[in-house]
Amino acid sequence: MKRDIVQHLPKIELHCHLDGSVRPHILEQLAQIQNRPLSATGPELAAKLIAPEECQSLLEYLERFDIVLPYLQEASALELIAYDLIAQVAAENVTYIEVRFAPMLFVKEGLTITEIVAAVLAGLKRGEVAFGVKSNALLCAMRHHSHQRNQEVIESAKEYLGRGVAGFDLAGDEANYPTADFSELISLGVTQQIPVTLHAGECGCPQNVAESIRLGATRIGHGIAIQKDPAVLQTCIENQTLVEMCPTSNFQTKAVLELADYPFKHFLEAGLKICINTDNRTVSNTTLTDEYLKLHQWYGIDYRCMETLNHNAVDGAFISDQVKEALHAQLTAEYAHLS
Ligand SMILES: O=c1[nH]cnc2c1ncn2[C@H]1C[C@H](O)[C@@H](CO)O1
Numbered sequence: 001m002k003r004d005i006v007q008h009l010p011k012i013e014l015h016c017h018l019d020g021s022v023r024p025h026i027l028e029q030l031a032q033i034q035n036r037p038l039s040a041t042g043p044e045l046a047a048k049l050i051a052p053e054e055c056q057s058l059l060e061y062l063e064r065f066d067i068v069l070p071y072l073q074e075a076s077a078l079e080l081i082a083y084d085l086i087a088q089v090a091a092e093n094v095t096y097i098e099v100r101f102a103p104m105l106f107v108k109e110g111l112t113i114t115e116i117v118a119a120v121l122a123g124l125k126r127g128e129v130a131f132g133v134k135s136n137a138l139l140c141a142m143r144h145h146s147h148q149r150n151q152e153v154i155e156s157a158k159e160y161l162g163r164g165v166a167g168f169d170l171a172g173d174e175a176n177y178p179t180a181d182f183s184e185l186i187s188l189g190v191t192q193q194i195p196v197t198l199h200a201g202e203c204g205c206p207q208n209v210a211e212s213i214r215l216g217a218t219r220i221g222h223g224i225a226i227q228k229d230p231a232v233l234q235t236c237i238e239n240q241t242l243v244e245m246c247p248t249s250n251f252q253t254k255a256v257l258e259l260a261d262y263p264f265k266h267f268l269e270a271g272l273k274i275c276i277n278t279d280n281r282t283v284s285n286t287t288l289t290d291e292y293l294k295l296h297q298w299y300g301i302d303y304r305c306m307e308t309l310n311h312n313a314v315d316g317a318f319i320s321d322q323v324k325e326a327l328h329a330q331l332t333a334e335y336a337h338l339s
């Protein structure tokens with residue numbers, strides 16, 4: 001596979017965090033507008049935003065987000081980073097993206113959840129007009145937030161469902177907050193017909209994946225620990241659960257330690273539905289093009305496999321059958337001439 005071909009082929013991304021994908025120069029712009037100095041600029045700032053090589057856990061990986069959050073407490077900042085994320089993905093021909101964020105991380109200076117969601121959706125829309133990239137937002141509850149705060153996120157997802165928001169997620173510190181503790185919250189979303197994808201199986205615990213599916217999630221973020229439990233793997237296959245794999249991030253967070261333990265081939269050969277994602281473009285210092293090229297380097301995947309992974313993403317996307325058909329047709333047409 002060649003970089004320029006991979007970059008220009010149409011791609012679908014379902015797992016990308018807005019606040020983990022703020023480009024350093026955009027953060028500098030926000031710092032200037034808000035008159036709030038940054039502790040570093042230029043290449044030094046860029047380096048600080050990337051999770052370090054020696055990162056030991058998901059918790060350490062998540063510390064990177066503390067740098068950007070103070071600059072994301074204004075509606076105009078949220079609009080700008082959402083627009084800029086669409087600009088980033090347009091540059092590598094992502095034709096449909098689901099952008100996720102936790103609105104409750106942006107309430108520190110008085111914004112309401114409605115103002116927050118509206119600002120992000122406005123930025124995504126402006127991006128669609130400018131670059132032709134279709135998108136939807138997924139609202140994340142956070143594992144360390146109170147039930148009441150997380151319930152507000154569900155209510156907001158319900159309010160905006162079909163109007164820019166397509167689903168609900170649970171993100172944050174999986175190791176210390178098991179999925180079972182959120183059963184009431186997740187059920188609340190499911191009973192209101194909000195599509196659900198949950199981060200699970202990123203910290204070694206396959207039970208969190210089993211619990212997520214039991215509660216009604218149709219997609220799983222990361223899901224690495226599925227490989228530890230054949231029964232959970234079987235459940236995922238039977239339910240046609242889509243696992244959103246994020247290779248670079250999975251090594252940074254120590255979801256896996258060695259390439260030999262990365263379950264990409266294992267999942268694919270077992271018949272599990274998987275798709276490929278960046279997770280956080282800035283924190284993981286990656287693009288979707290980079291992720292596919294890594295898989296080519298590690299496993300020798302070809303364009304045919306890349307096409308399948310993108311069709312899988314379309315199948316699991318939180319969009320109408322009509323939109324899915326159009327995306328499938330585009331993928332089929334544009335990958336047809338490649339061997
Ligand atoms: O890989 C991840 N696992 C769990 N939580 C994550 C991951 N990447 C980002 N997050 C968190 C940090 C963000 O502030 C939050 C919402 O985007 O989601």
Ligand SMILES: [Zn+2]
Pocket residue numbers: 015017171199221279
């Ligand atoms: Zn994630």
